Amino acid sequence: MHxxxxxxxxKIKSVEPIRFTTREEREALLKEAGYNPFxxxxxxxxxxxxxxxxTSAMSAKQWAGIMEGDESYAGSKSFYRFEAVIxxxxxxKHIIPTHQGRAAEKILFSIVGGTGKFIxxxxxxxxxxxxxxxxxxxxxxxLNEIGKHPEIRADFxxxxxxxxxxxxxxxxxxxxxxxxxxxITNNSGGGQPVSMQNIRETKEICKKYGIPLFxxxxxFAENAYFIKLREKGYENKTxxxxxxxxxxxxxxxxxxxxxxxxxxxGGFLAMNDDxxxxxxxxxxxxxxxxxxxxxxxxxxxxxxxxxxLEIVDEHYLQYRIxxxxxxxxxxxxxxVPIIEPPGGHAIYxxxxxxxxxxxxxxxxxxxxxxxxxxxxxxxxxxxxxVMFGKYDNNGKLIPSMMELVRMAIxxxxxxxxxxxxxxxxxxxxxxxxxxxxxxxxxxxxxxxRHFTAxxxxxx
Ligand SMILES: *Cc1c(COP(=O)(O)O)cnc(C)c1O
Numbered sequence: 001m002h003x004x005x006x007x008x009x010x011k012i013k014s015v016e017p018i019r020f021t022t023r024e025e026r027e028a029l030l031k032e033a034g035y036n037p038f039x040x041x042x043x044x045x046x047x048x049x050x051x052x053x054x055t056s057a058m059s060a061k062q063w064a065g066i067m068e069g070d071e072s073y074a075g076s077k078s079f080y081r082f083e084a085v086i087x088x089x090x091x092x093k094h095i096i097p098t099h100q101g102r103a104a105e106k107i108l109f110s111i112v113g114g115t116g117k118f119i120x121x122x123x124x125x126x127x128x129x130x131x132x133x134x135x136x137x138x139x140x141x142x143l144n145e146i147g148k149h150p151e152i153r154a155d156f157x158x159x160x161x162x163x164x165x166x167x168x169x170x171x172x173x174x175x176x177x178x179x180x181x182x183x184i185t186n187n188s189g190g191g192q193p194v195s196m197q198n199i200r201e202t203k204e205i206c207k208k209y210g211i212p213l214f215x216x217x218x219x220f221a222e223n224a225y226f227i228k229l230r231e232k233g234y235e236n237k238t239x240x241x242x243x244x245x246x247x248x249x250x251x252x253x254x255x256x257x258x259x260x261x262x263x264x265x266g267g268f269l270a271m272n273d274d275x276x277x278x279x280x281x282x283x284x285x286x287x288x289x290x291x292x293x294x295x296x297x298x299x300x301x302x303x304x305x306x307x308x309l310e311i312v313d314e315h316y317l318q319y320r321i322x323x324x325x326x327x328x329x330x331x332x333x334x335x336v337p338i339i340e341p342p343g344g345h346a347i348y349x350x351x352x353x354x355x356x357x358x359x360x361x362x363x364x365x366x367x368x369x370x371x372x373x374x375x376x377x378x379x380x381x382x383x384x385x386v387m388f389g390k391y392d393n394n395g396k397l398i399p400s401m402m403e404l405v406r407m408a409i410x411x412x413x414x415x416x417x418x419x420x421x422x423x424x425x426x427x428x429x430x431x432x433x434x435x436x437x438x439x440x441x442x443x444x445x446x447x448x449r450h451f452t453a454x455x456x457x458x459x
Pocket of ligand 1: 053100101102103125127128183187216218255256257258259266267
């Protein structure tokens with residue numbers, strides 16, 4: 001038998017109730033939150049798709065690991081397990097735990113960054129960019145052209161533009177480029193994967209100019225599974241073998257364990273260079289803690305180690321990638337405009353095409369986000385002019401390039417019936433799109449305004 005339905009590859013041992021609210025209650029709650037879902041108490045949200053970061057459900061073995069955690073200050077047994085699992089995955093010589101991804105970035109770029117330096121990447125995630133720029137260095141995105149077109153379907157829309165990378169190195173001088181990064185999958189670009197060929201070719205260019213290659217590996221397992229599905233020669237390899245090959249081209253890794261290590265907190269930095277590792281550990285002691293715990297508890301290290309073993313399970317990855325694709329397929333079939341093809345961890349609604357009559361300065365993405373909550377208690381996030389908009393000298397909005405709404409799917413948290421419910425909610429909002437109103441901002445902070453801004457619907 002070849003069943004068509006891909007089921008969740010787990011059964012549920014512990015459950016967390018979710019709270020149902022009426023539309024009237026949600027109207028009051030959203031108004032109270034200034035129409036900004038970031039300001040809603042999570043308890044009042046039915047399906048929470050704000051992020052896939054730190055929101056995973058842990059397995060029974062991970063919870064058992066929490067009890068097994070060795071809380072010794074130095075030389076904890078849990079550290080050695082953490083180190084052994086990451087070494088067998090990445091084959092890196094030095095494994096340095098950190099409390100989350102940005103702490104790894106902060107340490108790395110404090111050492112290699114600085115004014116006059118450049119860090120190329122397919123697309124920097126926002127914390128990576130912030131940590132590069134905080135040192136005075138410049139963060140440069142060299143994404144392949146096809147990755148910039150939300151309506152074009154292609155297999156590897158996260159790829160680095162190899163030609164641009166080489167031209168960039170020649171222009172700036174390899175002595176000013178302390179390292180090059182590739183983010184897998186490309187989070188800011190819709191969770192789109194990078195091909196093995198592209199990682200290999202990027203490595204060849206880096207090697208030619210003596211530049212180390214680092215992977216921002218937050219979603220390495222999702223990327224590995226896309227390679228298995230889409231790249232010739234990898235169909236019969238296991239996700240672990242594919243991941244090991246990806247890491248074999250790298251000289252170092254930064255990772256937020258809150259994504260593909262299936263934990264609620266954690267991260268690491270890994271590398272082969274002895275001298276760089278020594279500098280990183282010295283800084284780690286100042287900012288995070290002793291090198292065998294790095295800002296984490298022993299129990300967290302156990303949970304990360306176990307999560308990294310579970311994430312490369314083929315049944316898990318098949319279910320993960322298929323459930324996002326399923327959500328995407330159903331929305332496309334109903335005419336809802338999304339970034340195609342669906343990425344590995346989220347569906348991005350294209351708010352410009354969804355609400356063509358609401359101009360950027362009335363925040364179409366925010367309007368959809370508000371309506372998703374009102375209609376079905378779903379919390380999503382605007383990734384458009386609320387998040388990235390700037391003002392010119394006359395106070396006029398300079399809109400973001402794209403107006404998107406991201407629905408990020410937490411790992412192992414929601415079942416297919418939750419996703420079916422979500423599909424109904426999105427389609428209902430889409431059917432009523434002519435009734436949706438624009439929004440104006442009534443309060444905003446000078447920086448990162450999307451977290452705390454307040455809005456009002458335009459009558
Ligand atoms: C989440 C993320 C980070 C930062 O990790 P935190 O654990 O949130 O600090 C860096 N890069 C990418 C691609 C990410 O998705």
